[in-house]
Amino acid sequence: xxxxxxxxxxxxxxxxxxxxxxxxxxxxxxxxxxxxxxxxxxxxxxxxxxxxxxxxxxxxxxxxxxxxxxxxxxxxxxxxxxxxxxxxxxxxxxxxxxxxxxxxxxxxxxxxxxxxxxxxxxxxxxxxxxxxxxxxxxxxxxxxxxxxxxxxxxxxxxxxxxxxxxxxxxxxxxxxxxxxxxxxxxxxxxxxxxxxxxxxxxxxxxxxxxxxxxxxxxxxxxxxxxxxxxxxxxxxxxxxxxxxxxxxxxxxxxxxxxxxxxxxxxxxxxxxxxxxxxxxxxxxxxxxxxxxxxxxxxxxxxxxxxxxxxxxxxxxxxxxxxxxxxxx
Amino acid sequence: xxxxxxxxxxxxxxxxxxxxxxxxxxxxxxxxxxxxxxxxxxxxxxxxxxxxxxxxxxxxxxxxxxxxxxxxxxxxxxxxxxxxxxxxxxxxxxxxxxxxxxxxxxxxxxxxxxxxxxxxxxxxxxxxxxxx
Numbered sequence: 001x002x003x004x005x006x007x008x009x010x011x012x013x014x015x016x017x018x019x020x021x022x023x024x025x026x027x028x029x030x031x032x033x034x035x036x037x038x039x040x041x042x043x044x045x046x047x048x049x050x051x052x053x054x055x056x057x058x059x060x061x062x063x064x065x066x067x068x069x070x071x072x073x074x075x076x077x078x079x080x081x082x083x084x085x086x087x088x089x090x091x092x093x094x095x096x097x098x099x100x101x102x103x104x105x106x107x108x109x110x111x112x113x114x115x116x117x118x119x120x121x122x123x124x125x126x127x128x129x130x131x132x133x134x135x136x137x138x139x140x141x142x143x144x145x146x147x148x149x150x151x152x153x154x155x156x157x158x159x160x161x162x163x164x165x166x167x168x169x170x171x172x173x174x175x176x177x178x179x180x181x182x183x184x185x186x187x188x189x190x191x192x193x194x195x196x197x198x199x200x201x202x203x204x205x206x207x208x209x210x211x212x213x214x215x216x217x218x219x220x221x222x223x224x225x226x227x228x229x230x231x232x233x234x235x236x237x238x239x240x241x242x243x244x245x246x247x248x249x250x251x252x253x254x255x256x257x258x259x260x261x262x263x264x265x266x267x268x269x270x271x272x273x274x275x276x277x278x279x280x281x282x283x284x285x286x287x288x289x290x291x292x293x294x295x296x297x298x299x300x301x302x303x304x305x306x307x308x309x310x311x312x313x314x315x316x317x318x319x320x321x322x323x324x325x326x327x328x
Numbered sequence: 329x330x331x332x333x334x335x336x337x338x339x340x341x342x343x344x345x346x347x348x349x350x351x352x353x354x355x356x357x358x359x360x361x362x363x364x365x366x367x368x369x370x371x372x373x374x375x376x377x378x379x380x381x382x383x384x385x386x387x388x389x390x391x392x393x394x395x396x397x398x399x400x401x402x403x404x405x406x407x408x409x410x411x412x413x414x415x416x417x418x419x420x421x422x423x424x425x426x427x428x429x430x431x432x433x434x435x436x437x438x439x440x441x442x443x444x445x446x447x448x449x450x451x452x453x454x455x456x457x458x459x460x
Contacts, residue, residue: 041422071340094399101383104365110385111357118355131339167382174403293336300332300348307351313361316387324415326365326383 031232036162039105039328050233051161052106053122059099060117060124064298066092068132069141077135084181088142091174098170102163104326118303120295125149126284127210129292136189136196136203142182144207144249148214150175151245160232163328183252190256197257204253205261212279215242246274366392367417369410370400378410386411 023042030037037043066089073089076082100110116122127145132138150172157168189200216238219225228234236244246267253260264277287295332352338344363385369378381400386392392411401409420427430436437443 038422071343074342091403094402097384097399098382101365104383109359110362111359114357114362118357131336133339291335296333296335297338297343297348300352301343303353303355304346304348304351306357307355310355310357310361313363314358316391317360317363318387319360321360321364321387322415323360323364324413327367327414327417327419328380328383 028230031160031230036165037160038162039325044231046227047231047233048106050228051164052103052108054233055099055103055106055164056108056113056116057123057125059096059103059113060122061128062092062096062099063117063302064124064128065145066096067298067301068128068130068294069138071132072135072138075135076138081185085138088178088181091178095167095171095174098167099164101326102161102167105163105328107325109323114306118299118306120290120299123288125214126288126292127207127214128298129287129295130207130210131294133206134199134203136199137207139182139185139189139200140203140207142178143186144182144204144211144253145214146175146178146182147249148211148241148245150179151241151248152215155235155241158232159235187256190258201258204258208261209279209283212242212276213281213284215239215245217281217284243272243274246276250274363387365414366396366411367414368392368396368400369412370404370406371408371410372405374407378408383414384411 020042024044027037027041027043027047037047069085069092070089073082073085076085100113103113104110113122117124127141132141153168153172153175157165157172159165186200189196191197218239219237225234225237246265250260250265250267262277264275267274286292290296332348338348364387365383365385366389367383368381370381371378384392384395384399386395389411393409396409396411400406
């Protein structure tokens with residue numbers, strides 16, 4: 001679900017390897033023809049590197065994204081909501097699994113990826129560094145964060161790397177339920193008692209900034225970005241995805257009497273672009289670099305769980321087995 | 329053991345109960361600790377082919393089947409699953425993709441139904457009969 005809208009860029013290394021010109025031309029021609037790249041194909045080092053980073057961050061976002069929602073399983077209001085939330089959280093962990101597998105076909109092991117998550121080396125979607133204080137927070141996450149993720153994931157499912165597209169196709173199918181149950185819960189609170197309505201409004205007010213951050217800061221139009229778009233690794237700019245999200249979901253928020261805490265938010269009909277107040281990109285950078293409300297807690301919980309499951313994993317391990325990269 | 333730099337109090341009652349400090353900053357997953365990978369094949373209904381749907385990690389076939397059931401038999405119709413070690417799959421290389429070109433080559437029309445135009449011959453025969 002939580003296709004991390006924002007993919008942390010790594011500084012371009014000056015020593016990045018020079019790719020064989022003829023192979024590169026064939027590779028680009030294949031992508032231009034709309035064909036997919038498969039795991040054992042030749043690919044530019046930069047393509048591989050960027051895809052691993054992107055798919056891995058997406059997988060981590062699924063794992064960490066299950067934490068704020070999982071918090072509310074024991075306190076969900078009613079049996080039906082509890083069942084739906086359990087199913088959704090299980091789906092998210094399943095998505096992480098699909099995504100780790102897709103990233104593994106590019107040559108990085110699942111163990112390495114999880115270690116990079118645990119040490120904070122590798123990022124996940126920034127929104128999960130904020131707390132889910134009330135049931136209304138879970139509702140806002142289930143509706144609007146999932147909605148933002150779907151915009152991102154539908155775009156990426158038309159990308160060029162076969163295993164990632166296959167994983168996303170299945171993920172998008174399951175997401176449709178997540179979005180619908182989130183919308184249902186959102187409408188229930190918005191149109192319920194005054195206390196319910198106020199709780200939802202309060203949650204949306206707190207979540208609006210992270211939601212505006214979700215697709216990442218405006219892209220610098222660099223040669224690097226242009227190359228990733230040509231290779232169909234990045235399918236749309238961050239601003240385009242945010243704009244598409246606002247187009248689809250602002251009306252759905254307003255139509256049931258919830259307001260959006262930004263007086264400057266409006267669509268410029270002439271350009272088709274939404275205009276809004278600066279969503280505080282400094283805060284975004286601060287939080288993504290570790291100083292958010294929940295960063296430390298999220299990683300501490302993952303570390304605790306990994307540590308306490310370790311004895312089971314090692315007891316069942318067969319030391320004679322050699323790790324093999326998944327086939328497809 | 330380092331102190332967790334919490335910016336806000338922990339809100340989840342389940343998480344409050346555990347001693348997060350005891351493992352903070354010390355955990356690392358060992359190589360191969362998540363086990364080897366298995367390819368999973370999924371059959372939607374009796375009579376269908378088994379189709380490759382993805383992979384699971386497991387130490388043995390029995391557990392691989394159990395994880396495959398959770399991961400791939402949870403949300404979609406399913407009557408059966410197969411698993412096989414990733415290392416037991418053999419395949420052609422995409423570099424040799426062109427060896428399959430002649431499967432659909434136009435000069436191989438002689439082994440397609442469309443490669444035989446019987447109606448032309450029948451009509452020619454009928455016409456010649458009418459004239460006679």
